[in-house]
Amino acid sequence: MASEDLISRARAGDGEAFRALTEPHRRELHLHCYRMLGSVQDAEDALQDTMVAAWQGLGGFGGQASLRTWLYRIATNKCLNALRTARRRPAKAWDIPGIEPPAPTRQGTAVWLGPFPDSLLDGGFDVPVGPEARYEQTESISLAFVAALQALPPRQLAVLILRDVLGFQASEAAGMLDTTVRSVTSCLTRARANLERQRAHLRHAPSTIGSxxxxxxxxxxxxxxxxxxxxxxxxxxxxxxxxxxxxxxxxxxxxxxxxxxxxxxxxxxxxxxxxxxxxxxxxxxxxxxxxxxxxxxxxxxxxxxxxxxxxxxxxxxxxxxxxxxxxxxxxxxxxxxxxx
Structure with missing residues (x-):
């Protein structure tokens, strides 16, 4: 198979072969990292770390799972590491000169949230999802949904995205997170319950996109x-x-x-x-x-x-x-x- 030849060449140090293997997945991995981290710059950094780790660890890729699943495993764990830093960022004080705002209704917690340009969705948005997916891709990239995701504990966040957004099977998610199917199933139940508590934000999902x-x-x-x-x-x-x-x-x-x-x-x-x-x-x-x-x-x-x-x-x-x-x-x- 052509992919096996590319893997062999990449393992031998052929950078062009490695790029040919990974480039088809680059946009979707970037979007995955964005859903995990809520920031396009943080997602770009996590994607770069993923590609470096994949290049360095290709010799350990045994082919038990697909290359795509293996890359998602690396990216998910890079994002989990990055979340420890991202969630320690302090909120920024009001700094718009000459404007005194009214008292806010509440104080938000996802202060690192950023927008994702639609120009980067090509090749990452309309990717095949597994049968376990529960969310439409249009909803899964909306600001309301991404903001609600950021309220979840990191492990629940990863499981919910892998299972309900991307549709990976429980066994696949367990393999990516080095845990058991039972643990993934329990974590997903808690994640869904926590996400339901964010419905005040989710009800603002768009209903007329591009109309x-x-x-x-x-x-x-x-x-x-x-x-x-x-x-x-x-x-x-x-x-x-x-x-x-x-x-x-x-x-x-x-x-x-x-x-x-x-x-x-x-x-x-x-x-x-x-x-x-x-x-x-x-x-x-x-x-x-x-x-x-x-x-x-x-x-x-x-x-x-x-x-x-x-x-x-x-x-x-x-x-x-x-x-x-x-x-x-x-x-x-x-x-x-x-x-x-």
């Missing part, structure tokens, strides 16, 4: 935001609209308090431009404030969830994520620039 209705709502959002038209903006929100802004822990639930937040953000004399992109399967925008120097300066990225004809959730990320979306930190004055 004409979504496009119409998004267009109205852009017009209202750029015009600082608070009334038109609030008309788009559901009654229980949810707003979060990692790495700051502030979270707002409900149309009244979210309206208060945008009232202090969209003030007279401050103008914004929104540059469209897509994140986690849904609409997103690079946000730019018009400066006195004639430039437009990036303030962050908004990811928007449209549910049943209204905006049900928004997540604001810092401008440090914009590079993943091909968006610059400054734009010249003039017409809005389409994202790449």
């Amino acid at each position: 004409a209705q979504e496009s119409a709502i998004v267009a109205r959002f852009v017009r209202a935001y750029e015009a600082a038209d608070l009334t038109a903006l609030v008309e788009l929100f559901t009654d229980d609209v949810f707003l979060s802004m990692p790495p700051m822990p502030h979270e707002y639930q409900g149309v009244d308090v979210v309206t208060q937040f945008f009232r202090v953000l969209l003030v007279p004399g401050r103008r914004y431009s929104l540059v469209p992109t897509r994140a986690n399967g849904g609409p997103a925008f690079g946000s730019y404030v018009h400066g006195a120097d004639g430039q437009r300066h990036a303030t962050g990225l908004f990811a928007v969830t449209v549910t049943d004809g209204h905006i049900s959730a928004m997540t604001r990320f810092e401008n440090t994520v914009l590079g993943w979306f091909g968006l610059p930190l400054t734009l010249p004055a003039g017409r809005r620039t389409e994202s790449t």
Whole structure:
């Protein structure tokens, strides 16, 4: 078989053969690491560690499982190690100058959560899943779902993704985690119960991805935001609209308090431009404030969830994520620039 020849050549030190073996799985492994870690940069780091470990450990690959399963084993364990560091990160204090936010509804815990560019989904999103999968791939990449996953203990997180998202059998998951089928089954039961307790977030899953209705709502959002038209903006929100802004822990639930937040953000004399992109399967925008120097300066990225004809959730990320979306930190004055 061609794969056996590639494995033999890779074991002998042929880097091109190793790349030919692993490249078909690279995007899906990156997405797997993102679901585990909630950060595209952390996922990229874990993926690189996975590839180094695979290259160094290829001699120990005995072929009892598929190469894909073997790579998932390495990636999952690299992510479990990385979670020990990621979850120790402190929340960031409010640091938006000139804006005093209303009191948050609650303090979020997944302060390391970041967006995943749709441009990276090709080759990683529509991968075959096993018969054990319980979630549609569109739901399994949504910000609401990924945020809810981050509330699970690391071992439960790994088991739930392997079993319910990717559809690996219990025996396969047990092999990846060096444990027993009984332990995996028990862990999965606890993980599902814990995930159910996160349904307050999961109910904001998008229902109109890529539809004409979504496009119409998004267009109205852009017009209202750029015009600082608070009334038109609030008309788009559901009654229980949810707003979060990692790495700051502030979270707002409900149309009244979210309206208060945008009232202090969209003030007279401050103008914004929104540059469209897509994140986690849904609409997103690079946000730019018009400066006195004639430039437009990036303030962050908004990811928007449209549910049943209204905006049900928004997540604001810092401008440090914009590079993943091909968006610059400054734009010249003039017409809005389409994202790449």
